[in-house]
Amino acid sequence: MGATETLAQFIVKTQLSAFPSSSSANAIKVIADTFAVILAGVDSEVSQPLLRYLDQTAETGASPILGTGRVTSEQTAALINGTFGHALDYDDVLSMMPAHPSVVIVAALMASLKNKTFSGQQFIEAYLVGVEVGGKIGLGMTNEHYQRGFHATGTLALFSALAALAKLHQLDATTIQQAFGIAASMASGLRRNFGTMTKPLHSGLAARNALNAIQLACSGFTAADDIMEAQAGFFSTYGTAESDINVTINALGKPFIIENPGIALKKFPCCFATHRGIDAALRLRHQLGFSANELDRLICKMPPGGMHVLIYPRPQTGLEGKFSMPYCLAAAVLDGRFSLESFSDKAVQRPEIFALYEKIDAHESPSSQGSDPDFAKKSSGSRGFVEVEIILKDGRRASLSVDVPPGSPSRQLSWEELEEKFTDCAKQSPRMTAAKMHTAFQLIRQLDTVKNIQQLIEPML
Numbered sequence: 034m035g036a037t038e039t040l041a042q043f044i045v046k047t048q049l050s051a052f053p054s055s056s057s058a059n060a061i062k063v064i065a066d067t068f069a070v071i072l073a074g075v076d077s078e079v080s081q082p083l084l085r086y087l088d089q090t091a092e093t094g095a096s097p098i099l100g101t102g103r104v105t106s107e108q109t110a111a112l113i114n115g116t117f118g119h120a121l122d123y124d125d126v127l128s129m130m131p132a133h134p135s136v137v138i139v140a141a142l143m144a145s146l147k148n149k150t151f152s153g154q155q156f157i158e159a160y161l162v163g164v165e166v167g168g169k170i171g172l173g174m175t176n177e178h179y180q181r182g183f184h185a186t187g188t189l190a191l192f193s194a195l196a197a198l199a200k201l202h203q204l205d206a207t208t209i210q211q212a213f214g215i216a217a218s219m220a221s222g223l224r225r226n227f228g229t230m231t232k233p234l235h236s237g238l239a240a241r242n243a244l245n246a247i248q249l250a251c252s253g254f255t256a257a258d259d260i261m262e263a264q265a266g267f268f269s270t271y272g273t274a275e276s277d278i279n280v281t282i283n284a285l286g287k288p289f290i291i292e293n294p295g296i297a298l299k300k301f302p303c304c305f306a307t308h309r310g311i312d313a314a315l316r317l318r319h320q321l322g323f324s325a326n327e328l329d330r331l332i333c334k335m336p337p338g339g340m341h342v343l344i345y346p347r348p349q350t351g352l353e354g355k356f357s358m359p360y361c362l363a364a365a366v367l368d369g370r371f372s373l374e375s376f377s378d379k380a381v382q383r384p385e386i387f388a389l390y391e392k393i394d395a396h397e398s399p400s401s402q403g404s405d406p407d408f409a410k411k412s413s414g415s416r417g418f419v420e421v422e423i424i425l426k427d428g429r430r431a432s433l434s435v436d437v438p439p440g441s442p443s444r445q446l447s448w449e450e451l452e453e454k455f456t457d458c459a460k461q462s463p464r465m466t467a468a469k470m471h472t473a474f475q476l477i478r479q480l481d482t483v484k485n486i487q488q489l490i491e492p493m494l
Contacts, residue, residue, distance in 0.1 A: 035258075035259045035262055036259075036261045036262040036278045036279070036281070036282050037210050037213050037214070037258060037259050037260055037261045037262060038206065038210055038258070038259075039282050039285075040166060040196075040209075040213065040261065040281075040282070040285075041199075041206040041207075041209035041210045041213065042206050043162075043166065043285050043286075044162055044166060044196050044199050044200055044204075044206075044209055045199075045204075045205065045206050045209070047162050047165070047200075047286070048158065049154060049157065049158040049161070051286065052161055052289055052291065052292075053289065053292050055292065056161060056289065056291045056292060057154075057157050057481050059291050059292070059295065059296075059442075060157050060160055060161055060164075060291055061157065061477065061478065061480045061481065062298070062445070062446070062448075062451060063125055063135050063160075063296050063298065064135070064139060064156075064157070064160060064477065064480060065451055065455065065474065065477040065478065065480075066124070066125060066135070066298045066299075066446075066451060066454065066455075067118060067124060067125065067135040067136055067138075067139045068099070068139070068455075068473070068477060068493060069123075069451075069454055069455040069458040069459065070117075070118045070119075070121065070123045070124045070136065070458055071099050071100070071114050071117045071118040071136065071139070071140070072099055072100045072117075072458050072459045072461060072462050072465060072493060073117075073120070073121050073123060073302075073373060073457075073458035073459075073461045074116065074117025074118055074119075074120035074121060074233070074461075075099070075100035075101060075117060075461050075462040076461035076462065077117065077120035077121055077233075077461075078120070078230065078352065079116055079117070079120045079230050079233055079234070080117070080120075082230065083112075083113050083116060083117075084101070084103070084113075087103065087105055087109060087113065090105075090106075090109060092105050092106040092109055093105070093106070094106035094107060094109070094110070095147070095148075096109075096110035096111075096143070096144045096146075096147075097110065097143070097490065097494050098110055098113050098114060098117075099114055099117070099143075099462075099490075099493045099494065100117075100459070100461075100462030100464055100465060100493060100494075101462070101464070101494075102464055102494060107144040107145060107147075107244060107248075108144070108241050108244060108245060109241075110140075110143070110144040111140050111141050111143075111144035111145075111237070111240040111241040111243075111244050112237040112238065112240065112241040113237060114136075114139075114140040114143060114144070114237070114240070115136055115137055115140035115141070115236040115237035115238070115239065115240035115241065116233045116234050116236055116237030117233075117237075118135075118136030118139070118140060118233075118236060119133055119136050119186065119232070119233035119235070119236035119237075120230075120233040121302050121355075121373065121376070122232075122233075122299075122302065122303055122304055122355045123299050123302040123303075123373075123454075123458070124136045124236075124299065125296050125297060125298055125299070126296070126297040126298075126299065126305045126414065127164070127168050127171070127290070127296050127297070128294070128297070128411055128414065128415040129168055129171050129172050129290070129294065130167065130168055130170075130171030130172075130179075130185045130186075130189050130190065131171070131176060131179055131185055131411075131414075131415075132167075132171060132184075132185035132186040132189055132190045133186045133190065133236065134163070134164055134167050134168065134186070134189075134190040134193040134194075135160075135164070135296070136236050136240075137186065137190040137191065137193060137194045137236050137239045137240045137243070138159075138160055138163045138164070138167075138190070138193050138194045138197045138240075139160070140194075140236070140237070140240035141194035141195075141197065141198055141240040141241075141243045141244050142156065142159060142160070142194075142197055142198065142201055143490065144240070144244055145198055145201065145202065145244060145247075146486065146487065146490075150484075150485045150487070151201060151485070151486050152483065152484055152485065152486070153479075153480040153481050153482060153483035153484075153486060153489070154481055155201060155486075156201070156480065156486050157480060157481060158200060158201075159197040159198070159200040159201035160197055161289070161291055162196050162197060162200040163193040163194060163195075163196045163197025163198075163200070164193055164290050164291060164296065165196075165285065165286065165289055165290050165291070166192055166193060166195075166196035166285075167189055167190050167191075167192045167193025167194075167196065168193070168290040169281045169284045169285055169290070170189055170192050170261075170281050171185060171189045172280060172281060172284055173268070173276060173277055173278050173279070173280040173281030173282075173284070174189065174268065174271065174272050174276045174281075175272070175273065175275045175276055176409070176411065177272075177273040177275055177276070178271060178272055178273065178276065179224070181273065182223055182224050182225065183222060183223065183224065183271065184222035184223060184224050184226070184227070184232065184235050185222070186222060186235050186236055186239065187220065187221050187222020187235030187236070187238060187239050188220040188221065188222050188239075188271060189220075190236070190239050191216055191219065191220050191239040191242055191243050192213070192216065192243075194239060194240055194243035194244070195209075195212055195213065195216050195243040195246055195247060196209075198243060198244060198247045199212065199247060202247070204247070204250075204251070207258075208250050208251060209250070210258040211250040211254065211255055211256050211258065212246045212247050212249075212250035212256075213246075213256075213260050213261060214255075214256025214257045214258060214260040215245075215246040215249050215250055215254060215256045216242060216243060216246035217256075217257075217260040217261070217266065217267040218256070219238075219242035219245070219246060220242075220267070220271065221235070221238060221242075222235035222238070222239070224342070227342060227344065227356060228344065228345065228352060228353055228355075228356050229352075261278050261281075262278045294442060295441070295442025295443075296442065297415075297438065297440050297441045297442065298440040298445075298446050298451075299440055300312075300371075300438070300439040300440045300446060300450070300454075301361075301371045302355070302371065302372070302373050302375070302376055303354070303355035303356075303361060303371075303375075303376060304342060304343065304355050304356050304414070305413075305414035305415075305438070306339060306340070306341075306342055306343055306358075306413040306414040307343065307355075307356075307357075307358055307361040307414075308414060308438035308439070308440070309414070309418070309419035309435040309436070309437075309438045310333050310335070310358055310361060310362060310395070310419045310421055310435075311361050311362070311365050311371065312435050312438055312439055313333075313419060313420070313421035313433040313434070313435045314331070314333075314361075314362050314365035314366060314421050314423075315365050315369065315370075316433055317421060317423045317431055317432075317433055318365065318366060318369055318423075319369075320431060320433075321423060321425065321429060321431055323423070323425055323429075325366050325367045325385065325389060327425050327426055327427070328366055328389070328392055328423070328424075328425060328426070329392065329424045329425055329426045330392055330393075330394070330422075330423075330424040331362055331366065331392060331393045331394070331421065331422070331423055331424075332394050332421070332422045332424075333358060333362055333393070333394065333395040333396070333419065333420070333421050333422075334396065334397075334398040334400060334401045334419065334420040334421075335358070335395065335396065335397045335398065335401060335417075335419055336397065336398075336401040336402050336403070336408075336413075336416050336417025336418065336419070337397050337398075337399060337401075337402055337416075337417070338397070338413055338416060339397055339401070339413050339414075339416065339417065339419065340358060340395070340396070340397055340413070341413045342356060342413055343356050343357060343358045343413075344356055345357040345360070346358075346359055347359070347390065348360050348381050349378075349381065349382070350378050350381060351376040351377045351378045351380065351381050352376070353381070354375075354376050354380070354381040355376055358395040359390055359393050359395050360381060360386065362389075362393050362395060362421075363386045363389035363390060363393060364380070364386065366389060367383075367385055367386065367389060372457055373457055373458070373461065398420075400420075401417045401418055401419060401420055402416075402417045403417045403418055403436070405417065414438065417436070418434050418435060418436035419434070419435050419436075420432060420433070420434045420435075421433055421435075448478065452474055455470065455473075455474050456470055456474075459473070459493075464494070465493070469492045469493070472492045473489070473492040473493050476488065476489045476492070477489060
């Protein structure tokens with residue numbers, strides 16, 4: 034049996050009962066986080082261009098765009114919700130891909146519901162299968178795919194959404210193989226577009242392309258049924274000499290990703306590579322109890338490759354600030370907390386922030402590599418450790434090393450922290466009243482008991 038067929042058979046045969054008992058609870062947290070970040074995108078800089086695009090298409094349909102009251106075609110709803118969800122770089126992280134698969138999966142699933150009734154458990158099952166398939170494809174591709182310049186959220190999370198759609202709609206293995214072949218020719222996303230609106234567009238394109246590939250395959254459209262393993266296929270073209278589809282196949286369900294390594298959620302609304310530095314700086318600020326004008330120096334040592342995507346040493350916009358280690362450290366020192374407002378243009382352009390840059394030294398250091406044998410395979414936000422040292426004008430000093438960022442599977446966000454994040458995100462939509470936020474969040478918390486997923490989506494329209 035070929036690799037593409039094996040993937041298709043895995044999707045068909047894997048049921049919710051195959052996952053450990055804790056998997057549903059873990060998935061619900063990630064899904065709650067994902068709905069939050071989609072709502073947050075309603076007030077992001079991508080919103081108005083996307084809604085103008087929607088007006089230009091003049092498409093009709095019944096698929097909702099969360100937080101807007103608008104409906105459109107399935108394909109465009111997947112595109113816009115998917116883009117909204119990654120617009121603020123506040124969505125989940127799966128380092129083995131490395132990518133942000135959940136927005137792609139949830140946006141595609143929502144768009145595909147039509148008037149059919151699917152239970153919360155069916156939604157969870159589809160989500161778990163999608164994460165497993167896409168993540169293990171990422172494992173087989175290795176991190177070198179990302180290092181070459183591909184944004185894996187666009188190129189690999191596409192297959193997460195495809196697998197989830199195929200599972201939810203109970204497609205047969207032959208149709209799924211054709212969908213893989215179609216989707217492989219749609220995989221796209223380049224890291225050069227980080228820091229622009231097109232980075233989150235990769236998520237929307239992946240969600241839309243997964244849906245299109247499924248619909249074309251269900252309509253009888255054909256493609257290579259060995260696309261993942263064949264010469265001139267996906268792995269041989271998008272991968273490197275280290276990529277191996279057999280690694281993907283052999284790792285399916287051994288263990289399931291949702292359990293190990295698990296999916297990380299973002300406590301801070303910025304690039305994951307900044308989170309350990311932010312966490313260290315905030316904890317040291319609390320420990321020493323200092324204000325910004327008392328700081329003499331802040332030294333942040335990042336692991337080799339840790340600043341690979343942090344390309345804005347002196348950001349001018351909120352979006353650039355998300356990819357700036359100096360800005361994140363300066364904001365931690367100045368404000369002592371982070372919210373979506375921390376990454377507005379106004380916040381980034383504060384004179385107090387610019388004054389702090391002269392006191393901050395953030396750089397990569399071999400001393401932060403540690404002894405992890407898999408160091409080179411990990412993403413910039415999970416490899417090695419980050420060390421922050423604070424030196425105050427009065428001579429006090431302290432340092433802290435952080436290897437695991439908050440929100441990681443071993444440092445999970447509590448439901449209280451998730452509700453705080455959900456509220457901060459949901460209030461970005463003027464349609465989301467306090468009552469609607471509360472109703473939506475409580476329904477999501479009980480997703481495994483929901484009889485019709487539409488009940489959960491309705492308060493977020």
